[in-house]
Amino acid sequence: MKFPISQWFGAREPVLRTATTADAAALAAVHASAFRIAWDADEFERLLADRLSRALVAVDGTGGAALGFILVRGVKPETEILSVAVVPRRRGRGLARRLLERQLGQLAAEGFTTVFLEVEEANAPARRLYERNGFAEVGRRAGYYRTASGAPATALVMRRDIA
Ligand SMILES: CC(C)(COP(=O)(O)OP(=O)(O)OC[C@H]1O[C@@H](n2cnc3c(N)ncnc32)[C@H](O)[C@@H]1OP(=O)(O)O)[C@@H](O)C(=O)NCCC(=O)NCCS
Numbered sequence: 001m002k003f004p005i006s007q008w009f010g011a012r013e014p015v016l017r018t019a020t021t022a023d024a025a026a027l028a029a030v031h032a033s034a035f036r037i038a039w040d041a042d043e044f045e046r047l048l049a050d051r052l053s054r055a056l057v058a059v060d061g062t063g064g065a066a067l068g069f070i071l072v073r074g075v076k077p078e079t080e081i082l083s084v085a086v087v088p089r090r091r092g093r094g095l096a097r098r099l100l101e102r103q104l105g106q107l108a109a110e111g112f113t114t115v116f117l118e119v120e121e122a123n124a125p126a127r128r129l130y131e132r133n134g135f136a137e138v139g140r141r142a143g144y145y146r147t148a149s150g151a152p153a154t155a156l157v158m159r160r161d162i163a
Contacts, residue, residue, distance in 0.1 A: 026066035034085035113163035
């Protein structure tokens with residue numbers, strides 16, 4: 001099987017950096033590419049301005065387009081992952097894992113000890129991401145989500161201690 005040469009030489013390694021309110025529109029675009037119910041730029045601006053929030057964005061080379069992000073919010077020592085997303089064309093290359101590991105490292109350095117999240121039971125890529133990074137199921141919320149067809153879907157509550 002042949003691969004285009006750009007697959008090997010064209011893709012730059014994404015750069016991870018702290019996201020600020022200036023990134024609100026870019027994060028909203030990534031979110032819209034990843035979720036059925038999109039959060040708009042105003043919502044991201046509000047979240048990014050919140051002193052309880054922490055967010056990282058992955059960009060395509062310094063100053064390039066946003067490819068993914070992670071957003072957490074909580075009161076020390078506990079926090080919650082509100083959203084993680086990678087644009088479809090850059091999935092499956094370890095970008096979400098990098099974002100998650102970097103964010104957890106920064107949270108631990110800041111003194112956070114516990115990270116929670118909710119994930120839809122049927123979301124295999126996300127569950128794999130979290131399970132591989134040491135998150136364990138601590139609860140279930142039946143009917144917490146709705147599928148595209150409107151059927152109720154279960155949320156798994158997961159936890160990881162980082163201290
Ligand atoms: C979940 C998501 C962020 C993963 O991003 P990604 O950059 O492709 O993930 P990574 O490449 O870092 O892979 C992380 C793990 O998930 C696994 N994975 C990735 N895509 C997968 C898929 N389609 N099916 C099963 N596992 C998958 C990888 O194999 C990897 O596990 P490994 O370390 O055992 O190999 C991405 O699929 C996404 O944006 N999904 C839509 C939004 C979403 O569901 N966010 C999470 C909400 S809780």
